[in-house]
Amino acid sequence: MELPLREELRGIQPYGAPQLDVPVALNVNENPYAPSEDVVADVARSVAEATRSLNRYPDREARALREALAAYLGHGVTADQVWAANGSNEVMLQLLQAFGGPGRTAVSFAPTYSMYPEYARDTATGWVVGHRAEDFSLDVEHAVSVVKEHRPTVVLLPSPNNPTGTALPPDTVGSLAAATAEVGGVLVIDEAYGEFRRAGTPSALELLSATPNLVVSRTMSKAFALAGARLGYLAASTEIVDALRVVRLPYHLSSVTQAVALAALRHSAELLGRVDDLRAERDRTVDWLRAQGHDVADSDANFALFGRFDDRHAVWQGLLDRGVLIRETGPDGWLRVSIGTPEEMAAFRAALVDVTGKGT
Ligand code: PMP
Numbered sequence: 001m002e003l004p005l006r007e008e009l010r011g012i013q014p015y016g017a018p019q020l021d022v023p024v025a026l027n028v029n030e031n032p033y034a035p036s037e038d039v040v041a042d043v044a045r046s047v048a049e050a051t052r053s054l055n056r057y058p059d060r061e062a063r064a065l066r067e068a069l070a071a072y073l074g075h076g077v078t079a080d081q082v083w084a085a086n087g088s089n090e091v092m093l094q095l096l097q098a099f100g101g102p103g104r105t106a107v108s109f110a111p112t113y114s115m116y117p118e119y120a121r122d123t124a125t126g127w128v129v130g131h132r133a134e135d136f137s138l139d140v141e142h143a144v145s146v147v148k149e150h151r152p153t154v155v156l157l158p159s160p161n162n163p164t165g166t167a168l169p170p171d172t173v174g175s176l177a178a179a180t181a182e183v184g185g186v187l188v189i190d191e192a193y194g195e196f197r198r199a200g201t202p203s204a205l206e207l208l209s210a211t212p213n214l215v216v217s218r219t220m221s222k223a224f225a226l227a228g229a230r231l232g233y234l235a236a237s238t239e240i241v242d243a244l245r246v247v248r249l250p251y252h253l254s255s256v257t258q259a260v261a262l263a264a265l266r267h268s269a270e271l272l273g274r275v276d277d278l279r280a281e282r283d284r285t286v287d288w289l290r291a292q293g294h295d296v297a298d299s300d301a302n303f304a305l306f307g308r309f310d311d312r313h314a315v316w317q318g319l320l321d322r323g324v325l326i327r328e329t330g331p332d333g334w335l336r337v338s339i340g341t342p343e344e345m346a347a348f349r350a351a352l353v354d355v356t357g358k359g360t
Pocket of ligand 1: 218
């Protein structure tokens with residue numbers, strides 16, 4: 001029998017980068033530094049403690065975790081203004097569940113994170129994409145005109161953007177928040193890579209208290225080196241958080257996840273200590289790629305988008321043949337490399353020189 005699959009899901013493959021076992025994996029913007037033995041021990045102790053009450057459901061409101069996340073975010077954010085779920089993907093899906101839906105529209109600006117249209121599809125929300133400028137910045141006039149024309153209930157904008165690495169200046173966020181408020185929508189600034197911003201590009205958190213329709217989404221997957229734990233969170237008005245509490249599944253965040261995230265937050269100084277190293281390695285990588293004659297988008301994230309190649313797939317495959325896995329994503333001709341350890345980046349550089357014949 002033919003399954004009664006929703007029309008829009010027919011023939012669609014599950015989203016995701018190839019999961020290949022390679023010596024140098026620089027394809028999904030992970031943090032290359034595994035937790036230290038100290039962190040491992042504290043997480044293990046906390047999980048053991050949580051295990052003692054696994055016969056009970058977890059704290060549905062994740063109160064202790066939200067307190068700790070609010071303290072980490074600062075900017076006067078309170079626990080009532082924080083929401084957490086299994087990765088920021090789930091946080092943003094919940095936003096679409098609450099504020100999207102049939103007859104409504106979500107907007108973003110391409111090139112951007114490829115999961116956004118999936119949140120829209122899965123919540124039967126209309127999907128409209130505007131475009132970014134040639135240098136991947138956002139032209140405010142264009143963005144505002146798209147918002148005015150399509151009257152979205154949700155605007156999703158990553159800053160820094162994936163896959164380009166571009167951060168949004170605060171006045172752009174402010175203008176878009178105002179335009180979105182005028183049509184009755186919420187503006188979601190997805191700061192999954194927020195901690196990697198270069199000096200001088202402030203977080204949208206600074207605008208939060210004065211901007212009731214602003215949501216700032218974050219994750220522990222990148223800067224906290226905790227991708228495997230699946231913990232994403234956001235800061236917004238208490239009204240927005242209360243709306244998410246309506247759509248979340250009961251007990252969506254397991255006691256184990258809450259315990260792991262709380263333990264990691266106790267070690268935030270150490271876990272975040274590597275962020276500066278990664279930012280420096282990112283800047284070195286961008287400079288090196290430019291010196292090799294490649295185009296590279298300015299990056300405020302833990303990856304760099306570079307190109308342009310007539311046959312980017314051949315370059316991607318050539319690197320893979322040499323044990324280096326990067327991501328074939330972004331506009332035609334571009335490739336994205338995540339920033340790894342100095343050793344991993346040396347392997348990437350050697351492989352790229354070998355494949356392209358540049359730098360020899
Ligand atoms: N937003 C952006 C822009 C991302 O690139 C990613 C992950 N690659 C996410 C959100 C989701 O991350 P997670 O679900 O691990 O928090």
